[in-house]
Each structure stands twice: as structure tokens, then as C-alpha cells.
């Protein structure tokens with residue numbers, strides 16, 4: 001397989017079948033070391049399956065994968081210790097206290113710096129002196145996060161990490177991700193929604209029905225997103241403004257948006273780079289200009305709605321299906 005040494009995770013044509021059900025139809029992933037990579041997709045898209053393959057909890061039906069330069073099937077316990085894994089479904093029904101459970105995990109995952117567990121517990125706000133089974137869902141999730149982070153692994157694989165966490169704890173978790181990245185660690189996380197990953201992930205892949213339907217940086221998504229704009233010009237420039245907007249490629253839905261004293265306003269939808277728009281209207285006597293923050297979530301939901309039946313009819317693409325191609 002064509003791998004680069006700076007990739008923490010590389011997969012090529014990764015396929016996973018559960019009997020007659022194909023969960024992954026040929027996934028290609030490249031996650032650079034030291035990056036935060038988000039995989040988002042609706043229920044059943046294959047996020048958990050992908051992560052379990054990386055951890056060698058599952059074996060692929062076809063395709064190749066490398067994790068930290070190793071083949072998971074051959075990496076054994078030594079490779080496992082270099083990874084911190086938060087499973088999507090945590091089964092922590094044990095009577096033992098949080099501190100004892102984490103001490104047990106530490107024996108398996110390898111050296112944990114003295115004080116590291118307490119520092120993480122303080123940050124996330126969880127009482128390690130309580131029996132784990134008596135903890136709320138969110139507090140169990142915190143125990144799961146501590147066990148993933150405590151040995152400062154090279155790679156963090158986090159399946160729906162913010163599930164059950166309140167907004168303040170989510171903020172703390174985001175800070176932990178930034179620190180992990182600054183520390184040179186790689187993070188691979190999954191979510192149903194973009195909002196959970198867009199603040200932290202540099203790059204995202206959108207997974208649907210076992211196929212990657214989009215791969216992009218969050219910055220590129222933002223650049224390509226549809227924005228609503230409102231332009232206010234001096235009355236004398238009303239006709240020129242209308243003509244400019246009507247003639248600009250990527251601008252649609254131009255409509256009057258209320259007149260003020262000596263001014264005329266237009267609203268429009270901008271489906272192009274903001275730069276070209278701003279330069280075109282700069283010739284006018286601009287009184288005010290509002291460019292709304294794009295709703296990326298709306299864009300992602302549109303991908304969720306994409307009908308993949310046509311792709312399936314055309315036959316499986318062993319290289320993985322990328323609707324608009326990879327963008328970086």
C-alpha cells in the first residue's frame with residue numbers, strides 16, 4: 001500500500017461485510033499525524049465499524065489499513081498502547097470505583113504520568129471515589145474519556161466523544177483536543193453532526209451508507225457554503241447595484257430589502273467566494289454590507305439526504321465514492 005510515514009491512519013478500499021450486509025464499501029482515509037480529523041455521518045453510516053477496524057476489534061473483509069505505521073492485525077498489545085480509544089457504547093456497570101477502574105486500565109494501556117488521572121478528573125468534573133455503575137451517563141462518559149487520554153497516546157480514536165456531556169464539559173473537552181494537537185497527538189473523532197467537530201477538526205469526511213460522500217477541510221466547506229448577503233447603497237447607485245448583482249456569477253435571488261433615508265437595500269444569495277463579490281460591489285457607494293455566517297450544518301444535512309442508489313446501481317467503487325472529489 002502507498003503510505004506516507006507522516007500518516008497516523010491510512011486505509012485503502014476498506015470493506016466490511018456483516019453477512020449479507022455491507023457496512024463499508026471501500027473507504028480511503030489518510031489522517032496526517034498531529035491533525036484532528038472528524039468523521040461525521042447519520043446512524044448506521046459505518047463510523048463505529050471504521051473505528052473498530054482500526055483497533056483490530058473487527059477485521060476487514062477486504063482492503064488495507066495502517067495505523068501508526070503498523071497493520072492492526074499484527075500490531076498487538078504494543079500498538080494498542082499507542083492508541084487511546086473511547087468506544088461509542090460504554091458498558092461500565094462495574095461496582096468498582098472510578099479510580100480503581102482507571103488504575104486497572106492503566107495496567108493495560110501503559111505508563112500514566114503520576115497525577116494525570118486526577119488532573120483529567122478535575123478538568124472534566126467527575127468524582128473518582130464513586131462506584132462507576134452509580135454514575136450518570138455523562139459522568140461515565142468522562143471516565144471513558146479519562147481512560148482514552150490518560151496515557152497521552154499518539155493516536156486518539158474517539159467515537160461520539162461528546163455524547164451525554166453538558167456544554168461546559170464539552171468546552172473543556174475541546175480544550176483537551178487542542179492541547180492534544182499541540183502536543184503532536186493525532187485525533188480521529190466521530191459525530192452525527194458537524195457542529196461537534198467543526199470547532200476542533202481541521203479536516204472532515206462525511207460518511208453515508210458506508211461510503212465517503214465528501215472530504216474537505218472545514219475552511220473549504222465554509223468557503224464553498226451558500227451565504228445570505230444584504231447590501232445597502234446610496235439611492236443614486238440603486239440601478240447600478242441591481243445591475244452589478246444581476247450580472248455577478250454565483251449571485252442569485254436578488255431582491256429589494258427595504259429602503260432607508262437616501263439608501264436602497266438588496267438581499268441576495270451568494271454561491272461563490274466572498275472575495276469576488278466584495279470586489280464587484282466596491283465600485284458602488286456602499287452604505288452597509290452584511291454577509292451572514294454560512295450554515296454548514298445545513299450543507300452537511302444536504303449530503304445526508306443524497307440518494308446513493310444511483311451509485312450503488314452503477315456498481316461498487318473500490319476506491320470509495322467521493323461525490324465532489326477530495327478537496328484540501
Ligand SMILES: Nc1ncnc2c1ncn2[C@@H]1O[C@H](COP(=O)(O)OP(=O)(O)OP(=O)(O)O)[C@@H](O)[C@H]1O
Pocket residue numbers: 018021022023041042043044045046047048049050088192
Ligand atoms: N455486529 C454487527 N452485525 C451486523 N451488522 C452490523 C453490526 N455492527 C454494525 N452493523 C451494521 O453496519 C452498519 C454500520 O454500522 P455502524 O455502527 O458502524 O454505524 P455508525 O455510523 O457508527 O452508526 P451510529 O451513529 O448509529 O452509531 C449498519 O448498517 C449496522 O446495522
